[in-house]
Amino acid sequence: MALVGLNGSGKSTLIKLLLRLYDPDSGVIRINGTDIREYRLSDLRANFSVYFQDMRNYCFSLRDNLTIADNGRENVDEAAVAALNDSHCGDILRKAGNGLDTSLTRFFDPDGIELSGGQHQKLALARAFFRRHTALILDEPSSNLDPRAEHEIFQSLQTLTQGKMTIFTSHRLSNVFLADRILVLEKGKIVEDGTQEDLLKNKQRYAELFRYQQEKYLLRKEPELKSHANSLD
Numbered sequence: 001m002a003l004v005g006l007n008g009s010g011k012s013t014l015i016k017l018l019l020r021l022y023d024p025d026s027g028v029i030r031i032n033g034t035d036i037r038e039y040r041l042s043d044l045r046a047n048f049s050v051y052f053q054d055m056r057n058y059c060f061s062l063r064d065n066l067t068i069a070d071n072g073r074e075n076v077d078e079a080a081v082a083a084l085n086d087s088h089c090g091d092i093l094r095k096a097g098n099g100l101d102t103s104l105t106r107f108f109d110p111d112g113i114e115l116s117g118g119q120h121q122k123l124a125l126a127r128a129f130f131r132r133h134t135a136l137i138l139d140e141p142s143s144n145l146d147p148r149a150e151h152e153i154f155q156s157l158q159t160l161t162q163g164k165m166t167i168f169t170s171h172r173l174s175n176v177f178l179a180d181r182i183l184v185l186e187k188g189k190i191v192e193d194g195t196q197e198d199l200l201k202n203k204q205r206y207a208e209l210f211r212y213q214q215e216k217y218l219l220r221k222e223p224e225l226k227s228h229a230n231s232l233d
């Protein structure tokens with residue numbers, strides 16, 4: 001499921017409410033018919049692995065940057081490398097002279113590695129993949145990624161999320177094709193709900209947002225650019 005909407009429409013808030021970082025002032029959130037306040041908090045949260053929009057990594061080893069999300073895993077190193085591969089962190093692993101023991105940042109270790117914004121994002125995604133879950137939540141998982149990295153992450157998600165509930169937000173609507181269902185939020189309310197096809201047919205909010213991005217790619221006003229783009233392999 002994709003959550004879509006303008007800045008401040010309530011997407012991240014909805015995710016935080018689902019995880020009970022806040023409780024709603026009014027209304028009820030139910031999972032399998034039960035008010036989420038009736039589940040033990042640890043049981044509720046154990047089901048979710050979350051990539052938060054304002055993610056942070058830690059001045060720990062690469063391994064600990066993953067295990068901090070789930071310290072009960074067996075075959076930790078194997079699982080850590082798998083998670084790093086799933087989030088296409090090959091460049092980070094290559095840079096890391098000391099493998100999973102390599103420190104992140106040089107704050108506490110002169111041999112530590114420093115990462116770019118996009119690399120930080122991919123490492124934080126690896127942490128979300130590492131944590132065992134029944135539902136995966138990704139809040140703007142590709143906001144700092146270059147076009148190839150974004151493409152690769154969403155390709156990975158197609159296989160990683162097979163048969164698993166996944167909720168994600170993305171302002172780049174070209175990613176939203178992955179979702180079976182799209183919710184459009186506006187001022188904290190769901191104003192549209194359907195498949196991409198339904199919402200494009202509706203010609204309401206989603207279609208408007210889609211059009212803004214689509215127009216950029218259609219290159220209608222630059223016929224010369226269009227012919228260059230067409231000639232690319």
Ligand SMILES: Nc1ncnc2c1ncn2[C@@H]1O[C@H](COP(=O)(O)OP(=O)(O)OP(=O)(O)O)[C@@H](O)[C@H]1O
Nearest residue numbers: 005006007008009010011012013014053140171185
């Ligand atoms: N902790 C908070 N306390 C009070 N208001 C908040 C808090 N966090 C966010 N808000 C407000 O709630 C509204 C919704 O914010 P939210 O972060 O859910 O938006 P969003 O849809 O995720 O936007 P974006 O696309 O920018 O990530 C905004 O008006 C924001 O200022």
Ligand SMILES: [Mg+2]
Nearest residue numbers: 011012053139
């Ligand atoms: Mg947000």
